[in-house]
Amino acid sequence: MRYMMAYDMMETVRNTNQWLGASALSLASYPAFAGLPNPALSWMAAWGEVTERSFQRMIAKPDWGIHTVTCADGKDHVVEINTVVERAFGDLIHFHVSGREEQPRRVLLVAPMSGHYATLLRSTVKSLIENCEVYITDWHNARDIAVSEGKFDVEDYTAYLVDFMRALGPDIHVVAVCQPVPLTLAATAYLAEQDPKAQPNSLTLIGGPVDPDASPTDVTDFGHRVTMGQLEQTMIQRVGFKYKGVGRKVYPGLLQLSSFMSMNMDRHSKAFADQIGRVAQGEASDHDPHNRFYDEYLAVMDMTAEFYLSTVERIFKNREIARNEFVVNGHKVDIGKITDVAVKTVEGAKDDISAPGQCVAALDLCTGLDESKKASHLEPDAGHYGIFAGRSWRNNIRPLVIDFMNANSRTKVAAE
Known part of the structure; x- marks a missing residue:
């Protein structure tokens, strides 16, 4: 059961961050704030947009996008x-x-x-x-x-x-x-x-x-340093109650993603900071290089x-x-x-x-x-x-x- 709780805890953190991003974007986009010449609102909306999109992509299967x-x-x-x-x-x-x-x-x-x-x-x-x-x-x-x-x-x-x-x-x-x-x-x-x-x-x-x-x-x-017992104890969890595979033992996608990101954390942090700046300045687009890469990179599976x-x-x-x-x-x-x-x-x-x-x-x-x-x-x-x-x-x-x-x-x- 503790493994299911850990799985659901990760999903809860992801869901919360997606909600925080959506809330920040909505709050900073109130029409009543449009008359306030405060760049902080633009940056808040940009942070919310990038954050909501990033955490939402983690549970979405990308489309092939090959139409013709x-x-x-x-x-x-x-x-x-x-x-x-x-x-x-x-x-x-x-x-x-x-x-x-x-x-x-x-x-x-x-x-x-x-x-x-x-x-x-x-x-x-x-x-x-x-x-x-x-x-x-x-x-x-x-x-x-x-x-x-x-x-x-x-x-x-x-x-x-x-x-x-x-x-x-x-x-x-x-x-x-x-x-x-x-x-x-x-x-x-x-x-x-x-x-x-x-x-x-x-x-x-x-x-x-x-x-x-x-x-x-x-x-x-890494494969040689870590024992199989250590891997099973630290990496394996049971799917939580939200999904059809509830109870199945998996190596969770969110846990894998954290490992991927940690290997180049400085580069990823800079990429997201730069993207927030581009969104705030109106220089970003739905299919710009950042979104094309991270829409795929952040979409992980168990x-x-x-x-x-x-x-x-x-x-x-x-x-x-x-x-x-x-x-x-x-x-x-x-x-x-x-x-x-x-x-x-x-x-x-x-x-x-x-x-x-x-x-x-x-x-x-x-x-x-x-x-x-x-x-x-x-x-x-x-x-x-x-x-x-x-x-x-x-x-x-x-x-x-x-x-x-x-x-x-x-x-x-x-x-x-």
Whole structure:
């Protein structure tokens, strides 16, 4: 019960701050105050506007915001988001471009379950949807999943990926970003043994911890310093009474967000102070750079306790993927069984989350794969987010990934 009280206390603090922001904005906006030449009222209204928006975003799932795409015919086509596979902990969705012929290049994006929604890959989707049929894993917020749905850990996550790949068929290219990289590699190896005909054409692994010890970071060091007992006692709570998943053990999104913010508190504090100043001076807008970034950054989701704890213990501490000893539903997965799926790794030279060396370790594990089907790329001057979003991705990495897909397609695709 104390864990539920702690969860509800965090939600109460968030709700209170949202209310304070709304109250400050409303009070400072009274028409009766319009005749008072006091800049304090403008600053009070600005503080209220920024505060209300920030704390409200913490419980809101961002919209994809992908409404149209300009195709090769020069016309804008409407984008429809359709659910292909619906499951309790996550769906497989498809971005269908109306009025366009189905593209031969079909891509499955495996989004991370690491505190943020799959919409974190919005720009990645936008860059691929122009000439690809894009599918993505859309993971659900654990607080909204009833306890009766059971557990969800790294083995369940891997099993979901296996099911999604089977549903899409073999003529797909899989791109995994960040946290799910090692589990996507395991899912592909599982298919190589259990259902070879369902294997994808290619597998692109972007900035993920296949071998966390290959190049230690603060993230991996934290995993080694803290015991599993300490993690469970300090990070795990039960969902409070407000949500459908009441009683489910989770790693709360609000607790994750506090950890994210604390790592760069000075930068975040300055960003919000500057935004308040811009709002007070009438220089801000609903979709300015600050709001575009923080609307996504502040939107956090709860992870199931089993998934979080098993990730730390099995991927980081025990290095089961790195040592090729990962087990799914009682079956020991052998990554060396991957022989037909081309594998490419992408790393950022300045990635301080999954440092260079952690992801490329996947190629050494693919002992049964011919060297001609292996590729790697190290993007200079790119950080963690830069390797799947932003200029480095658009200008340098995306073209290489597309070329890799084309070169390893069973169905011939016209080059760009």
